[in-house]
Amino acid sequence: MTHTHTERPSRATGNGPAPGKGASGSDNDEAPLGASRAELLSALAQQHGALVTLLLVAIGASIGFDTFLTGDNLENMAVSSAFLAIVALGMTFVIITGGIDLSVGSLFALGGVLGAWGSQYGTLVALLLPLAVCGLIGLVNGLLIAKARLAPFIVTLAAMLAARGILLAITDEGANTYLVDEKSFFAGLGQEKLLGVGVPVWITVALFVAGAVTLRRSRFGQYVYAVGGNEDAAALMGAPVARTKIAVYTLSGLCAGLAGALNAAWLVSGVTILGTGMELEAIAAVVIGGTLLTGGFGFISGSLVGVLLLKVIQNVINQIGSLDSAYQQVVSGAFLAVVVIAQTWLGRRRRMM
Known part of the structure; x- marks a missing residue:
């Protein structure tokens, strides 16, 4: 069969016709062909189901709300999606390895504060400082998980609390808010446009x-x-398992720190209360995009679609106006539950083929 994977062929789980079946002239030609078609449809649903849902929701929103397709609304959605998308990018690598990173929300907030504080010393410091600190925390996460063989959930939960503590210490428990000079180049990274599109989106x-x-x-x-x-x-095939785990958690920390710094440039301040629950949003976006929580299967483009789907749903709820913002979490949770159930069902069906 021909794989149509965006990033990689699907994981070897018994896919395709069984050896010795489907040879030309065999009486069993039709059965493997039907199985292959069903397997292909299951793979397409798993890979592109979120994209189809996104298109349907967007079409419905454009019909129901005159302001949905306006330039200002689309631009705001794109820029606000950019920061979560960068965090979800790092999370995708982590989840494909079978891990989880609960520290990204706190690292996002810490990166924003460090970026805003460092902006007084120039754009280079404003970018490198959050990358260095958040990347270092991600590195420590990876070392503890890969070398000490501690559970990713516990390690990253501890990192989440530690990063939030560092944030509170830097800001005197939130009493100090560091501002970014609106005329600086660093602020331009968050607020300027290139070809009519915000710089964070291009990044x-x-x-x-x-x-x-x-x-x-x-x-x-x-x-x-x-x-x-x-x-x-x-490990038996010679893959550097420990090094790979260390690399993906370091990458996740770097992505969270960069997203926080860009968000500070966009807001021209390091807001200390941001990032709460962002780790759950990132995980939801990655899983909705088709990446399996059990690891071994996933693709980058799906995570981007998952982020956009969550943001469009939030925008639609805001457009309605009469619904409380808490409904955003309810709908996001419902989507996540449906996707996990669908992934489980599709995975079992493909293993049976």
């Missing part, structure tokens, strides 16, 4: 292209899938 697109190429074309990307598919088998 996000560039990062996703680089992430997709890395996951599909590089040896590191193959290691990421191998570790998530079967860690013991990956």
